Amino acid sequence: MSQTRAKERLASMLPQPPRIGSLWKRIAANKWLYLLALPGVLYFVLFRYTPMWGLLIAFQKYNAALGFLGSEWIGLKNFTDFFSSPDFTNLFRNTFILAIYNLFFFFPLPIVLALMLNSVRSYRYKRIVQTVTYMPHFLSWVIIASICQVMFTTEGGIINDIIFALSGKKLDFLTNPRFFRGMITGQVIWRETGWGTIIFLAALSGVDPQLYDAAHVDGANGWQRLWSITLPAIFGTIITMLILRLGHFLDTGFSQIFLMVNPLNRDVGEVFDTYIYRQGIKEYSKLSYTTAVGMFKSVVGLALVFCADRIAKKSGSSGIL
Amino acid sequence: MGNKSLSAKLSQAVLIAVLFAVSVVMIIPILHVVASSFSSQAALIQSKFLLFPTDFSLDAYKYVFSTSTFMDGMKISLLITVAGTALKMLVTLMLAYALAHKDMPGRKIINYAVLITLVFSAGMIPNFITFTSYGLKNSLWALILPALIDPFNLIVIRSFIQEIPAEIEESAKIDGANDARILFSIIVPLSMATIATFSLFYAVVIWNSYFDAILYINEAKKFPVQVLLRQIILLSGSLGDSSGMGLDFYVPPRTVRMAVITAATAPILVVYPFLQKYFAKGVMLGSVKG
Structure with missing residues (x-):
């Protein structure tokens, strides 16, 4: 620079x-x-x-x-219509819960995997694991949804065959609303955990190896080194990624959800974008109304990104904008 | 660190085992689908958990490649991926090169205009109305033009061009070369690695895209492969959001479904070794400059 x-x-x-x-x-x-x-x-x-x-x-x-x-x-009528409709709370709830799932079940995994990769002594083994775990990132959501379909279907899917062999029951993963959020989060975990390590591995590579040597001489064990050297080194990155995620919490992966939503699980699966598509283009052509819904989402999203940026800068990281 | 105590060795062994398990979980779905596609239907029904082709058979592929619908989809996807990548790269590169010049009046305005699109967009419906009014309905251009430039890629490529020493350009200018010549005969050869990286970025995105096709393409014979895949696998399984988009597929045998998924994934798997090498670099470049 x-x-x-x-x-x-x-x-x-x-x-x-x-x-x-x-x-x-x-x-x-x-x-x-x-x-x-x-x-x-x-x-x-x-x-x-x-x-x-x-x-x-x-x-x-x-x-x-x-x-x-x-x-x-007609002024703000489209907006007030949306806010007063039951769809509004439903969409918000679905989006919010998916974001929470994502935060708790997905977000920590790339950090853990990066820490593990960073501790492997064999460079070649590390490369192999990286090659394998990065790959799902490049598959389209259509391919991932298709793989899910052929593996989880109750009609001859391998997962249900195994479950059936063990318990004598079959689980309707693809249609039961109970499984929807788990399936979505599971897909994200499968696709993005490996790829998500890149940013943390980069932060880890910046740690001065002399610090570890010094800690070793002082008699610190592995856990102590993790707590007092490694984690502080990537703490800033973790916070930045966390804030970034909060800023985009309305942006549930549209393509992914669109492919997994069906009439049976729509109650828990519908999010802003799938709603806009269905009401605006697919079924009802409510163009003005859905434009208002989209605008609400864009404006709230923008405000969230700016808030997140302010918080990031206050917390001492370089910010995201 | 020469001290290899027992506990250190043990923890390494545990680490290697856990990472092995993670890798297995990541690869098994792909392995299962690919292996099943090369097996006979009978073998697939008999032994469910296939990770290697059993009773090797190409029947599924013979069927898939003989159906014109799917092959047309592959051709369309290949066409828009190759042509789209070239066009997108060209336009991105030209704008990035111009924006890399600090003395160009108006540069700041364009930069801000680009940055704004990173955080705010008109949204699905206004885009749909506008692009339809441009005549993109049922045109393959609808799969290329709406995302012609990725603002993020543009910014990273611009930063990269700015790193090239200005003296190289100065000397070419003295020799009487104009900016277009400098870009194509000096900057481009110097940036081949970057161009390769971002071309792959663009190519993967186009190959994987399907939502623009669902929005703008109604004619079945113009469907790219991702849309067909969705029809064959997801909609034939009586799932998905829009049944009866004009195509009535019967539920194909399982090996065929596996073969269709494999065929649609194959191009990605072929370029993956290159992807992996360059992409991590590209992402790092982006996160440092972004």
């Missing part, structure tokens, strides 16, 4: 024609850069910013035939 700064300073001492002269001259001098930037800028304008005008239909009773300009303005 300081090296690049030094380089920049050095560069600014050299004569730089574009810097001198009027703004227009600088723009003309960079005409090739603008040409190169043009497709990318157009993309952001057309595909990231233009749709934001569409948010205005959240305050309308949008009618595609009348168009955006002709539709009736």
